Amino acid sequence: MPDKPALSPLDLLRPTIRAMPAYTPGEQIADLTKLNTNEGAHPPSPRVMATLAAIADESLRLYPDPVSRKLRSAAAARFGVAAQQVLAGNGSDDCLTILYRAFLDPGDRVACPWPTYGLYDTLASLQGATLVRVPFLADGRRLRLPPELARQRAKLIILANPNNPTSTLVPVAELRALCEDARDAVVVVDEAYVDFALAGGVEASMLPFLDAHPNLVVLRTLSKSYSLAGARLGLLFAAAPLVEALIKVKDSYNVNVISQALGVAALEDRAYYDRCVRQTVAERARLEVALAQLGLTFPEPTGNFLFVEFGDRAQQIYEALKRDGLLVRWWAAPELRTKLRLTVGKPAENDRLISALRKQLSGL
């Protein structure tokens, strides 16, 4: 009697994994000018580079501190919270993964305003959870939080503020009201881009209200305003007992020893950070004027990027820019396909972007 045919290991994958598409990160093409994934425009702090040069072979040889104590203390000092209210992640993607794994059983619901960061959807699929997308409300050049967001029977409500890809900001008062209205949910505010809003002089962060809302989780990243996307450093802020529970969910040694050290150096160099963020905000203002002069429209930007309407020509302009050596972000999704997301780069890069767009739009 012949053996029964063996299952392919692919047949053993969880159904949710088999069914889901892969998340597509932005292209990483080294020889193009990258204005597609919202990295900071400046090099990391000189203190970061000095710290990197001083990493000892012995610290590479040994396991890192599993709970990143020095990094969490530096973050606590920098942001005015207790170290026990901080969890360090291998990028804020890791922090998001930890949250989804901690709260969402298969079939549970996670809600977010839409459009937003596509990874929120991918992570829901991975967990077998249902993502409920509640459309933002248009309000001139801003987007408002939909009031139904609090009423989706979701265990997790997640939103990026400033939002990605729209670069719009929801006022802190609205977010505080959401925390109150959705007291039976955990409200996650992903502040990856908030530093560029704060530098514009706006009250934009929920961190000062961490103690006021026990159901609030705030995420920060060092990938943008600290120019450390390559090092993978995210920070999660929440009530201390929640952080303690989340530590059970993270990988034992989730942040490597080098990134822990670089993160401390970056957080401590406040002056350099201020200078970089101020320059980026100034360049954003310059881009706003130049793009408006080209007749382009976009929501009021608060991150280090602009989300610009190009109508039917968006994909074509994306491809033309790429041929010119400028990589920006375009998505094929119906709600996004007429727009391009443009990262604010260095002054010379922004000049090239403006020239290239002028060329395209004048049909030359």
Added chain:
Amino acid sequence: MPDKPALSPLDLLRPTIRAMPAYTPGEQIADLTKLNTNEGAHPPSPRVMATLAAIADESLRLYPDPVSRKLRSAAAARFGVAAQQVLAGNGSDDCLTILYRAFLDPGDRVACPWPTYGLYDTLASLQGATLVRVPFLADGRRLRLPPELARQRAKLIILANPNNPTSTLVPVAELRALCEDARDAVVVVDEAYVDFALAGGVEASMLPFLDAHPNLVVLRTLSKSYSLAGARLGLLFAAAPLVEALIKVKDSYNVNVISQALGVAALEDRAYYDRCVRQTVAERARLEVALAQLGLTFPEPTGNFLFVEFGDRAQQIYEALKRDGLLVRWWAAPELRTKLRLTVGKPAENDRLISALRKQLSGL
């Protein structure tokens, strides 16, 4: 009417997360001689340190390659497989997490011989899966694979070879038979310590049989024989279609840009690796003789550590060694509590360990 009291966010945690204990990694105490977490005894390759010194600020600023192409190519060249058969992880803990998340729905079963690496259990709890522990069979100074292991209706069968904490090795022929017997399961062989067995001249790795067994997954780490525990680098080897599916499950940018570069340098410096592993194996042989002369017994060691029987005095000796500045590993679990796991260190560290044990055992 008063508001109904809000749920605590802790009440929203998945029941499996609330119920599970935290995984306890080995203590990381910088000012003790660490012989407790099986790091390599030597510094990383000088090429690794040169690569670290050459990391450019621009590579820190930008996102890393999401799929670690150069690192996977270096691993493919080093281990004689195709790059498409390799997945890079943030430590092999990350590779394990990816496997558990890919295959195990709540209620699914994962089986492993016992005792073994405690994280296999923690990861099952995180996933809401059931870990089935099948005791190893004693066979003189070796441990044999229990034949029932293949018959546990498990989707995943996982074993460390050499095993941790016992340092014992199961022959490749037994593992190949397991892959055949359990064709409806994925068999994961965690070869974190295999380099120390291979250096002893034993056929110990399943990597040459990757193409023969579609249900086989092999894990390697750079934390031990490459002395890069601080950098977090793990490698997963499997059939190319399975690797492609697992890439959907990993975090988008799971390995940072620095570790990707260090991993390439470490894998390419074959001569340095050979020298380090040979010295460790020689020191292991010296420790074996010295411990036997003290009347101590232990299974035949094949990793860079020994699992030594101390009877009722194990905890007491662990504490006495710690007072002497030597940190080794002791577990309170009933099946482990009479034993200590001793990492093979540098020659001077091993000398100190032998002296300290002699002092304890002679009751001085």
